[in-house]
Amino acid sequence: MDTSEPRTRIVATADELYNAKGIQAVGMDELRAAAGVSLKRLYQEFPSKSSIVMAVLERRHASWTEGLDATVRQAATPRERLLAIFDYLAAWFCEDSFRGCGFINSFAELGAISPEVAEYARKHKESFQNYVGHLAREAGAPAYLAPQLSILAEGAQTTAAIAGTPDAARQARAAAEVLIDAALGVEDPDGT
Incomplete structure (x- = not known):
């Protein structure tokens, strides 16, 4: 073996x-x-159990990063790549195993008693914010857009877990479109 x-x-x-x-x-x-x-x-x-927990968090981070990036890379334009974040969330929220963000859940459960878990959760969230920041810069958006979209994605994850429906992804995507278009100075993205 x-x-x-x-x-x-x-x-x-x-x-x-x-x-x-x-x-x-x-x-x-x-x-x-x-x-x-x-x-x-x-x-x-x-x-120790804590070493297993850390290995699980590393696995979740890799899975999240690879899955999100694969979805984003399929989008044709910088604007669509930003919106693809929410498409990835929509697909994830529909999975039977979806119970919310494993990092938010781990932090809520162990963050106060495990500095190692708390720090890893923070690093994961920082990594996501940096990724969104990279996508926003590629789109030519001002720096303030990335934290707004990150918070919107985080809120969608929590809302979907609590509500038990994937609706938050669609709602967050619609809000993201407004934020992105305002940041990019797009008056009417559909041309109507």
């Missing part, structure tokens, strides 16, 4: 369980059983 395979399986299983139940609700024995590894193997791969 490849040494990376059990580790990968443990992280994927932990991600699913933490997403469905919350981090603190999932014990090591439940994770061990669900991942199909011995407790000894679990602790060989991860010396």
Whole structure:
């Protein structure tokens, strides 16, 4: 058995369980059983639960970054790339496993007691804001647009999780269009 395979399986299983139940609700024995590894193997791969949590957050960050960027790259214009952020959210919100942002959830659950989780969540959010800033600069938008769009995306994630519907993505996209067009000085993007 490849040494990376059990580790990968443990992280994927932990991600699913933490997403469905919350981090603190999932014990090591439940994770061990669900991942199909011995407790000894679990602790060989991860010396503590916090090391598993950090591996899950790293996995989520990579998944988010790759998925978002793949969607954005499909858009033809800088304006459409900014709006593609909300298209990515719309698709994500429709997934059966969507329970809100794993970083917001992890921070809410552990941020006060785990500086490591709090810091990683902050870095993830900063990374997203920097990405939106890059897209806004490519569109020729003023610097103030990126934080506005980032906050709009963050609010959509929280709203969709609480409401249990993907409607927030559509609403956030419509608001983003107004913000983008105002920032770019576009009076009527449809030409009507």
